[in-house]
Amino acid sequence: MTETGLQPEALPVEPPVNEPGRDLFSKFDPLIAEREALLATGVADPFAIVMEQVRSPTEAVIRGRETILLGTYNYMGMTFDADVLAAGQAALRDFGSGTNGSRMLNGTFRDHVAAEDALRAFYDMPGAIVFSTGYQANLGVISTIAGRGEYVILDADSHASIYDGCKMGDAEVVRFRHNSVADLDRRLGRLPPAPGKLVVLEGVYSMLGDVAPLAEMVAVAKKHNAMVLVDEAHSMGFYGPNGRGVYEEQGLEGQVDFVIGTFSKSVGTVGGFCVSSHPKFEALRLACRPYIFTASLPPSVVATAAASINKLAVARTKRERLWSNARRLHTGLTDLGLKLGTERAESAIVAVILDDQIQAVTMWQALLESGVYVNMARPPATPAGTFLLRCSLCAEHRDEQIDVVIQRFAAAARVAGALPG
Numbered sequence: 376m377t378e379t380g381l382q383p384e385a386l387p388v389e390p391p392v393n394e395p396g397r398d399l400f401s402k403f404d405p406l407i408a409e410r411e412a413l414l415a416t417g418v419a420d421p422f423a424i425v426m427e428q429v430r431s432p433t434e435a436v437i438r439g440r441e442t443i444l445l446g447t448y449n450y451m452g453m454t455f456d457a458d459v460l461a462a463g464q465a466a467l468r469d470f471g472s473g474t475n476g477s478r479m480l481n482g483t484f485r486d487h488v489a490a491e492d493a494l495r496a497f498y499d500m501p502g503a504i505v506f507s508t509g510y511q512a513n514l515g516v517i518s519t520i521a522g523r524g525e526y527v528i529l530d531a532d533s534h535a536s537i538y539d540g541c542k543m544g545d546a547e548v549v550r551f552r553h554n555s556v557a558d559l560d561r562r563l564g565r566l567p568p569a570p571g572k573l574v575v576l577e578g579v580y581s582m583l584g585d586v587a588p589l590a591e592m593v594a595v596a597k598k599h600n601a602m603v604l605v606d607e608a609h610s611m612g613f614y615g616p617n618g619r620g621v622y623e624e625q626g627l628e629g630q631v632d633f634v635i636g637t638f639s640k641s642v643g644t645v646g647g648f649c650v651s652s653h654p655k656f657e658a659l660r661l662a663c664r665p666y667i668f669t670a671s672l673p674p675s676v677v678a679t680a681a682a683s684i685n686k687l688a689v690a691r692t693k694r695e696r697l698w699s700n701a702r703r704l705h706t707g708l709t710d711l712g713l714k715l716g717t718e719r720a721e722s723a724i725v726a727v728i729l730d731d732q733i734q735a736v737t738m739w740q741a742l743l744e745s746g747v748y749v750n751m752a753r754p755p756a757t758p759a760g761t762f763l764l765r766c767s768l769c770a771e772h773r774d775e776q777i778d779v780v781i782q783r784f785a786a787a788a789r790v791a792g793a794l795p796g
C-alpha cells in the first residue's frame with residue numbers, strides 16, 4: 376500500500392488486544408454500546424426494518440402501516456413487472472429452486488447464459504460475466520485483474536465492495552480525493568510508468584447521489600496508460616440514451632475497459648456483472664475466485680434478470696418518469712430549506728444532510744411513523760462523517776406520492792428541528 380493506503384472503511388472496531396483468553400467478540404463492544412444507547416432514547420432501530428408485505432415497487436406494509444417506499448434502489452420499478460415475474464416463475468417451475476453449483480462446474484443453466492447475452496446486447500459489448508452479487512463482481516474483477524506490482528487507483532468515496540476488492544488483491548492501492556480530476560492526475564503522475572494500472576470510478580456515488588466527471592477522469596487515466604473500470608450500479612437503466620450509465624451519457628463508449636453493475640437496483644433482483652470489450656476478458660472465468668468458489672444464482676433469478684434487462688433496453692418512458700420524479704422531490708425538499716447532497720437532481724438519489732445522529736434518527740422515525748420509508752446512513756459509510764437520510768426515487772412513484780412525501784418531510788423536519796430559522 377502507498378502512503379495514501381486504504382481507509383479503515385469497515386466497522387468502527389477497536390484494534391485487537393492480545394490478552395490471554397480475550398473473547399473474540401469483545402471488539403464489538405463499542406458497536407453494541409452505541410446501538411443500545413441509541414435504542415435507549417426510544418427510537419426504532421433504522422437497521423432492523425422488516426417489510427411485512429410488499430404491495431408494489433413503491434408501497435409496503437411496515438410495522439402494520441401502509442408505507443411509501445423511498446429507499447429501495449428499485450429505480451425502474453421492475454420488481455413487479457408482469458413479464459419479469461412470468462420469466463422467473465417459468466424458470467422456477469422448469470429448472471428448480473437452485474443450481475447447487477459453481478458456474479465453473481454444474482452451475483451454468485440456460486438462463487445464466489441468457490442473462491449474459493442480455494447484458495452483451497444491452498451494453499453492445501462482446502464480454503459479459505454474471506456474478507452472484509455486485510459485491511462479488513467488484514471483489515472478483517478488481518482483485519483478479521490488478522496483481523502484485525501493479526496499481527489500483529480509486530476514488531476515496533468508493534463503495535465498500537471496491538475497497539474490499541483492493542484488500543483481497545495484491546496490487547498497490549492509491550486513493551485520490553473524491554471526484555477530483557487534478558488529484559487523480561497528480562497521483563497517477565507519481566507512479567512508475569511501466570506497471571499496469573487500473574483506475575476505478577463510479578458513475579453515481581450512492582451516498583450523496585452525485586455524478587463523477589467521468590469524461591475528464593477517463594482522459595487523465597488514458598494519458599497515464601491506465602485501464603478504467605466504472606461501477607454503474609446506481610445509473611444502469613436510466614442514465615445515457617440507452618440506459619447504460621453515466622459513461623454513455625458522457626460520450627465514453629469504447630473508452631471504458633470494464634463496466635461493473637448489479638441486478639439489485641434497476642434490474643430488480645439480485646446478482647452482479649462485469650461487461651467488457653477486452654479480447655481476453657473471458658479468461659477471468661478461469662482465474663477469478665469470487666466467480667469460481669461460490670454457487671451460481673438460482674435459475675429464477677437469472678431468468679428474471681434477463682427479462683428485466685431486455686425491457687430496460689427500451690424503457691424510455693420509465694426513464695423520463697424517473698428523472699421527473701427525482702427533480703420533483705429535489706425541488707420540493709430544497710424549497711423546504713433542507714440541505715441536500717447535490718444542488719440539483721443529478722441522479723435518482725436525493726440525500727438530506729443532517730447535523731448529527733440524534734437529529735437523523737428522530738427525523739427518520741418521524742417519517743416512518745407518518746408512512747414514508749427512507750434509508751438512514753451514517754459514518755463510516757458516509758463521506759466526511761455526515762448523517763444522511765437518503766431517498767431513492769422509482770419510475771413508478773406517482774406525482775401525488777411525491778407530494779405527500781414532501782409534506783411529511785416538512786412535518787418530520789419540524790419534529791427533528793432540521794428546518795432553518
Ligand SMILES: Cc1ncc(COP(=O)(O)O)c(C=O)c1O
Pocket residue numbers: 508509510511513534536577581606608609637638639645646647
Ligand atoms: C456502487 C456499488 N457497487 C456495488 C454494489 C453491490 O451490489 P450488490 O447489492 O449487487 O452486492 C453496491 C450496492 O449497494 C453499490 O452501491
